[in-house]
Amino acid sequence: MARVAFLGLGVMGGPMAGHLAKNGQSVTVYNRTYAKALDWAETHKGQSAATPREAAQGAQFVMACVGNDDDLRSVCLGDDGAFSGMQTGAIFVDHTTVSAKVTRELAEIAAQKGIGYVDAPVSGGQAGAENGVLSVMCGGSEADFTAAEPAMQAYGKIIKRLGNVGAGQTAKMCNQIAIAGLVQGLSEALHLAEKSGLDGEALVDVISGGAAGSWQMVNRHKTMLADDYDHGFAVDWMRKDLAICLEAGDDVGASLPVTALVDQFYKDVQKMGGGRWDTSSLMKRLKSFD
Known part of the structure; x- marks a missing residue:
C-alpha cells in the first residue's frame, strides 16, 4: 500500500x-x-x-x-x-x-x-x-x-x-489536434447527410466499419444527430487546449492550419452560448447556418 x-x-x-x-x-x-x-x-x-x-x-x-x-x-x-x-x-x-x-x-x-x-x-x-x-x-x-x-x-x-518531462503534454496536444479535425469532419459528413435526405444512422452503419470509422463516430453520432451536446469534454476546455497546441506549434515551427481553423469554429460555438456544450457541438454550428 x-x-x-x-x-x-x-x-x-x-x-x-x-x-x-x-x-x-x-x-x-x-x-x-x-x-x-x-x-x-x-x-x-x-x-x-x-x-x-x-x-x-x-x-x-x-x-x-x-x-x-x-x-x-x-x-x-x-x-x-x-x-x-x-x-x-x-x-x-x-x-x-x-x-x-x-x-x-x-x-x-x-x-x-x-x-x-x-x-x-x-x-x-x-x-x-x-x-x-x-x-x-x-x-x-x-x-x-x-x-x-x-x-x-x-x-x-x-x-x-x-x-x-514535457513529452506527455506534447503527446496530449497531438491527441487534441487529431480530435478537433475528426469532429469537424464528422460534423460535416452528418450535416451533408441530413441536408441531402439521407438517414444518418444508416449512413454511419455503412461507413463506420471502413476507413472513415473513429471513436468519435461510434460514440457521438447518435447524440449529434439528436442535436444533444451535453456529453463529455466542454468547448471551453477544448479551446484552452487548442491554444496550447497552437502556441506549441509556433514554438517548434509546426504548421497547424486545420487546428487554427477549428479553434475559430469553437469560438463561434462559444458565441452561440455553447461554451459548456461538448466538443461534438461543431455540428450545432453548422446547423445554425440553415
Missing part, C-alpha cells in the same frame, strides 16, 4: 482518486471546494486535507488533475503548495492538460527540492475516468515513470512513457 495524495476532484480527478482507494492505496484528497473533499473522503473511506501541502505530507506520490497552468502552479507552489509538503524522493504526477512550458518550469523547481516529476495527461473523458480505462501519456525520467506506473494502473488502461 502506498500513501497517495490527489489534488483536484472534478469529473476526472474524483473517479481517478476513487480507483486509487479501491485499489488499496491510502489516499488523502484536496479540492479547492473543501466540501467536495470531505464528501469524497466519506464515500471512499479516505482522508481529506484543507491545503495541497497538508495532503502531500508523507505521500509517496502526489497526483494532480486541475484546470489549467495557473491552477497547477497554485496547488504546487507557495507555503500551502504541495511541493512545500512533499518529502525528498516523492514523485509528483500531473494529470492536468497544461502547457509543456509550465510542466518544465515546475519540474525544475521540483528537482531542486529532490522531488520527482511525471507529466501524465490523460485521454478517455469522464467515462474513461469512471471506468478506469484512461490512456495516460507520460513524460519524465525512466526511474520516476517506473516508480509511478503501478499507481497509475488503478485508472489507466494504456500508460506509456514518451520521453523526458
Whole structure:
C-alpha cells in the first residue's frame, strides 16, 4: 500500500482518486471546494486535507488533475503548495492538460527540492475516468515513470512513457489536434447527410466499419444527430487546449492550419452560448447556418 495524495476532484480527478482507494492505496484528497473533499473522503473511506501541502505530507506520490497552468502552479507552489509538503524522493504526477512550458518550469523547481516529476495527461473523458480505462501519456525520467506506473494502473488502461518531462503534454496536444479535425469532419459528413435526405444512422452503419470509422463516430453520432451536446469534454476546455497546441506549434515551427481553423469554429460555438456544450457541438454550428 502506498500513501497517495490527489489534488483536484472534478469529473476526472474524483473517479481517478476513487480507483486509487479501491485499489488499496491510502489516499488523502484536496479540492479547492473543501466540501467536495470531505464528501469524497466519506464515500471512499479516505482522508481529506484543507491545503495541497497538508495532503502531500508523507505521500509517496502526489497526483494532480486541475484546470489549467495557473491552477497547477497554485496547488504546487507557495507555503500551502504541495511541493512545500512533499518529502525528498516523492514523485509528483500531473494529470492536468497544461502547457509543456509550465510542466518544465515546475519540474525544475521540483528537482531542486529532490522531488520527482511525471507529466501524465490523460485521454478517455469522464467515462474513461469512471471506468478506469484512461490512456495516460507520460513524460519524465525512466526511474520516476517506473516508480509511478503501478499507481497509475488503478485508472489507466494504456500508460506509456514518451520521453523526458514535457513529452506527455506534447503527446496530449497531438491527441487534441487529431480530435478537433475528426469532429469537424464528422460534423460535416452528418450535416451533408441530413441536408441531402439521407438517414444518418444508416449512413454511419455503412461507413463506420471502413476507413472513415473513429471513436468519435461510434460514440457521438447518435447524440449529434439528436442535436444533444451535453456529453463529455466542454468547448471551453477544448479551446484552452487548442491554444496550447497552437502556441506549441509556433514554438517548434509546426504548421497547424486545420487546428487554427477549428479553434475559430469553437469560438463561434462559444458565441452561440455553447461554451459548456461538448466538443461534438461543431455540428450545432453548422446547423445554425440553415
